[in-house]
Amino acid sequence: MRHATKSAAVATVALAMLAAGGYGAYSLVGLTGKSTAAPAPKPSAQVTSPPTAALAADTANAFLAAWSKGDVVGAAQLTDDTQSALAALTAFQTNLKPTGLTLAVSGPATAAAFASATAGPSPTSASADPAAGASGSPSTANQVLESFSAKAAFAGTSSTWQYTGYLAVERTGDGSTAVHWAPSVIYPQLSTGEGLAIQRISAAPSSVTDRNGKPLTNFPSLTPILAQFQQQVPTADAADAGSAVVITDATGQATAQPLFTITAPKPAQPFKLTIDARVQAAAEQAVQAQYGNGAKPSAMVAIEPSTGQILAIANAPATQYDTALLGTTAPGSTMKVITATALLHAGISPDATMPCPSSYIVGQKYQNDFTDARPNNTFTQDFAASCNTAFIKQATQTLQPGDLAQTAKDYFGIGTDWKIGVTSVDGSVPPAGQSSDETAAEYIGQGKVTMNPLQLASVAATVESGTFRQPILVPGLPQPPAAQSLPSGVLSNLRAMMNAVFTESDGTAYPLNAGLSGNIGGKTGTAEVGAPGTPTNSWFTAYRDDLAVCAEVIGGGYGAQAAAPAVIQVLKVGNPG
Known part of the structure; x- marks a missing residue:
């Protein structure tokens, strides 16, 4: 599984379904135009002396006159690349369908003016460097640069799109003159492979709220998320969309900023996320408390198990890395929820004796967070106390290579x-194919296993509900199911084992269970990261009724020291629904 960040696109990709197909074609009445049969090629040989100012102006005027009246063949024949010009001019007419087009030479232009006009961002590049923008910069000695005014009218609006264009006129090998063709002749900011089109546009929402319509602007952890939605959320109803001229790449993807709005979209309504403001407030307070306790970066995600909806995302400090959603660190013993699932599925009973030695060697020496051996422990007791050695020994003897990854998936x-x-x-x-030492480490959430609070909150939510529901932040997004729901026998045993973490006297969260009622279960994690001696990361994932929460505190020590108190603080608030 890749670690590469998924482009949020994130918000745009996630919400394309809500926009009834995203951008759509917008048909307008246009010019008729002439035949688009391919014209004869222009002589390509060039000379080093430029045309006279009068010849350059005449050629530019002839080209613009043909283009403006829809004679794309005639216009293309006045360029040094008839095939490319014909294709681009035809696409302009077909895609934009202007009801009127006025093009007129303004006069000679400077290279500096052209460079400035072509420096704007395009949909395929964030660069403002002219060298990375439009092609065909007129810099050769045989060219004269002309500027022209462009005015395009469209059905549905009384306004006209106006811009300043540029073209270069050159002297060719046969002594005639021609417009040097480049995509920038159509529009200064066009690069190779780009074009113009009319596509749907939608208004940004008036506000982004929680699932109950409450504002979210006071939560610092959500600031970057809200910015994504404010900029990219489309109107759900296609009838409310407007239309605009946009730059498109070869795949038809449009720039986020229209060049000209033909019809304005209707004002958008507030857009609701799945976040619950009350749970979010508790999560913000919990991670801030841990961050304030020795400046340890902290992250948390809360999920509603019955729906998979994300109720809270919190990071402290909120201005730095989004560990909650983007983290890629070892989860430590919280991984034992998945390892225990694999062992239960393999037939190991929760009451089976599973000795917990003080150390165990598989390539390297593994130890526990406690020093004594516990030879009479059961599987449940090993889970509750988080015995590394018992889990590694039993899993190594019972599971096959790849079982852990398959169970997780x-x-x-x-x-x-x-x-x-x-x-x-x-x-x-x-997957399978790792060394025995690496596989042993994975059983206890070390080695190459990586997670973040989002995944582990989902793990707890899956145990609480019995079925994986892919977490979502936007109501109605697709939630592809996992291959299987947890078998009933495995599920009941797993719930009992996670409950023992709170209720058994040797459970790692037993000292913290005061005030927790209802259906509860959890698992602590202490993840070793970096060089020996580096403070461990503190993890805890747990559920209480219809609320699952996971926290990670970087350098926080044992799971019960930092992450567990933070999670329990939110669990006590509960899911207000």
Whole structure:
């Protein structure tokens, strides 16, 4: 599974479904035009002396006159690349269908003016460097640069699109003159492979709110997420969309900023996310408390198990890396939820004796967070106390290579491509083919396993509900299912084991269970990262009724020290619905 950040596109990709197909074709009445049969090629040999000012102006005027009346063949014949010019001019007429087009030479232009006009961003490049923008910059000695005024009228509006264009006239080998063809002749900011089109545009929402219509602007962790939606959310109803002239690349993808609005879209309504303001407030407070306790970066995600809807996303500090959605670190013993699922599915009973030695060697020496051996432990006790050695020993003897990755994918959706509505990074569990030492480490959430709070909140949510529901931030987004729901026997045993983390006297979260009622379960994690001696990351994932929460505190130590108190703080708030 890749670690590369998924482009949020994130918001645009996630919301294309809501826009009833995203951008669509917009048909307007246009000019008739002449035949588009391919004209004869222009002589390509060039000379080094430019045409006279009068000849350059005459050629430019003739070209613009033919183009403006729809004679694309005649216009193309006045260029040094008839085939390319014909294709581009035909596309202009076909795609834009202007009801009127007025083009007139303004006079000689400077190279500096041309460079400035071509420096604007295009949909395929964020660069403002003219060298990265439009092609065909007139810089050769045999060319004269002319500017021209362009006015295009469209059905549906009394306004006209006006811009200043540029073209270069050159002397050719047969002594005649020709317009030097480049995409920038059509519009200064066009590069090779780009064109103009009319496409739908939609108004940005008047506001982005939580699922109950409450404002979200006071939550610092959500600021970058809200910005994505404010800029990119399309109107859900296609009838409310407007239309505009845009630059498109070879695939038809349009720039986010229209060049000219033909018809304005209707004002958009507030757009609701799945976030719950009350849960978000609790999550913000929880991560800020951990960050303030020694400046440890903290992150949290809360999910509604019954729906998969994301109720909270919090990071502290909010102005730095989005660990909650983009993190790629070892999850430590929270991974034992998935390892335990694989062992239960393989037939290991929760009451089976599973000795917990003080150390165990598979390539390297593995130890626990406690020093004593516990030879009479059961599987459930090992899970509750988080015995690394018991898990590695039993999993090594019971599971086959690849079982862990398959379990993660089949039951928890980890290893599939999540599209939650904004940019996120998927979790990763290596497939079969790893070394025995690496595989042993993966059973306890070390090695090459990487997760973030989003995935592990989903793991807890899956156990609470029994079924994986891909997390989403936008109501109505597709939620591809995992291959299987958790088998009933495995599910009931797994829930009991996660409950023991809170209720058994040796459970890692037992000292923190005061005030927690209802259906609860959890798992702590202590993840070793970096060189020996580097502070461990603190993890905790848990659920209480219809609320699942995971937190990671970088350098926070044991799971019960930092992440667990943060998660429990939010669980006590509950899911207000």
